[in-house]
Amino acid sequence: MEKIISLSKRRGIIFPSSDIYGGFGSSYDFGPLGVEIKRNIKEAWWRDMVQMHSSVVGLDAAILMSPKIWEASGHLSVGFADELVECKECHKRFRLSELKEEECPECKGRLTEPKQFNLMMKTFIGSLEDESAISYLRAETCQGIYVNFKNVLDSMRLKLPFGIAQIGKSFRNEITTKNFIFRMREFEQMEMQFFCDPKDADKWFDYWKEERLKWYENLGLNMDNLKIYEVPEGDRAHYAKRQIDVMYNFPFGWQEIEGIHNRGDWDLSRHSKYSGVDLSYTDPETKEKYTPYIIETSVGVERSLLAFLCDAYQEIEGGRTTTTESTKEIETVLKFHPKLAPVKIAVLPLLKNKPELIKKSEEVFNMLSKEFICQYDEAGAIGRRYRRQDEIGTPYCITIDFDSLEKNDVTVRDRDTMEQERIQISELVEYFKEKIKD
Numbered sequence: 001m002e003k004i005i006s007l008s009k010r011r012g013i014i015f016p017s018s019d020i021y022g023g024f025g026s027s028y029d030f031g032p033l034g035v036e037i038k039r040n041i042k043e044a045w046w047r048d049m050v051q052m053h054s055s056v057v058g059l060d061a062a063i064l065m066s067p068k069i070w071e072a073s074g075h076l077s078v079g080f081a082d083e084l085v086e087c088k089e090c091h092k093r094f095r096l097s098e099l100k101e102e103e104c105p106e107c108k109g110r111l112t113e114p115k116q117f118n119l120m121m122k123t124f125i126g127s128l129e130d131e132s133a134i135s136y137l138r139a140e141t142c143q144g145i146y147v148n149f150k151n152v153l154d155s156m157r158l159k160l161p162f163g164i165a166q167i168g169k170s171f172r173n174e175i176t177t178k179n180f181i182f183r184m185r186e187f188e189q190m191e192m193q194f195f196c197d198p199k200d201a202d203k204w205f206d207y208w209k210e211e212r213l214k215w216y217e218n219l220g221l222n223m224d225n226l227k228i229y230e231v232p233e234g235d236r237a238h239y240a241k242r243q244i245d246v247m248y249n250f251p252f253g254w255q256e257i258e259g260i261h262n263r264g265d266w267d268l269s270r271h272s273k274y275s276g277v278d279l280s281y282t283d284p285e286t287k288e289k290y291t292p293y294i295i296e297t298s299v300g301v302e303r304s305l306l307a308f309l310c311d312a313y314q315e316i317e318g319g320r321t322t323t324t325e326s327t328k329e330i331e332t333v334l335k336f337h338p339k340l341a342p343v344k345i346a347v348l349p350l351l352k353n354k355p356e357l358i359k360k361s362e363e364v365f366n367m368l369s370k371e372f373i374c375q376y377d378e379a380g381a382i383g384r385r386y387r388r389q390d391e392i393g394t395p396y397c398i399t400i401d402f403d404s405l406e407k408n409d410v411t412v413r414d415r416d417t418m419e420q421e422r423i424q425i426s427e428l429v430e431y432f433k434e435k436i437k438d
């Protein structure tokens, strides 16, 4: 983990927030490369969950919402209003009243001091700072979806079953935070809520579980590092009738990266009750009336990024490039799936003091950067430049040499096989489109 954290800072992926002030309680900033990886993860999720499912539509609800929503959802009462202690090792929280011993019942780790703890981040709306002005930063994006169920249903002429997907920031005043970006107080979630007939809920649960597992596999995650944990009754979230945690084998152990939940009719019936608006559904054909069940898939952008980053990280002992051959250093390669790689193509003129090579390289860069995130690098020996790109996971490097000027072609080097092939400049866009697609 130390090596991954250090690489992330050194190569502009992730910085501690407020770094020049000594950092700020488990907040992180995503640097020029980190922001690209995040964008790629979100795009891959949106494509698979929304674009490729005619029954799923998108939404972007506000972070600040009526505080009544959090009463209805149970976040202000049922969920987190007890005195809690948290295990410093496994981070499981326990209600003090339910503890029989002074150590963690799960892993025997040490426990924090008890706290009357609510995870919701409080703020004040308007000029007064009294009870009436209290609002909350959302603790999960899905509540914005539930309260828009009727708006979306009516405006989009949808029929059940259908889903609403959203990507956005969530905030939780976590008691303990550690393990880099694994558990933060401000993070992004990608959540999809699928509204269905209660009779079909089990079927849709299985369907979305498979879809989500395919997503990780298609993005190149080593499936030996992924497993499913069926959460037993009693340990589930307060809203869940069934819950599976998708677990990833991090350097610090197996931890949840995604939750898939059958939330039953908890959310819509609670919001019906608290808002006074009927959120039941009448089937247009059978005229049957019911409160839809919700199947939820919920994953953190940063947490899945950390899994992809750990999975991609490889150290190779000397010999991959000219530089390492001579020094026998350890070379770091991030073997990201090309879709996730922050830079897809590096454009490298062979020599920097040859204006004709620079001009040709700039032409190639300008052509490719319309389609792909590219990086232009003319500084240093070519082996060293390859190595810099390997370290940030760039799948393809292009070298422009003197032959390129005559033949209008370039050398393309593959990060993983290190094979090189000559490709005509006019064919490069199609060549990379083919390579970078699924």
Ligand code: GAP
Binding pocket: 139, 140, 141, 142, 172, 174, 181, 182, 183, 184, 185, 187, 189, 191, 256, 257, 258, 259, 296, 298, 299, 300, 301, 302, 303, 304
């Ligand atoms: N709407 C359901 C829900 O929010 P959750 O299990 O509390 O369920 C879902 O959160 C996912 O959100 C987690 O699997 C994780 O990926 C991400 N997540 C939750 N809390 C987080 C935190 N403090 N820091 C980073 N990611 C977090």
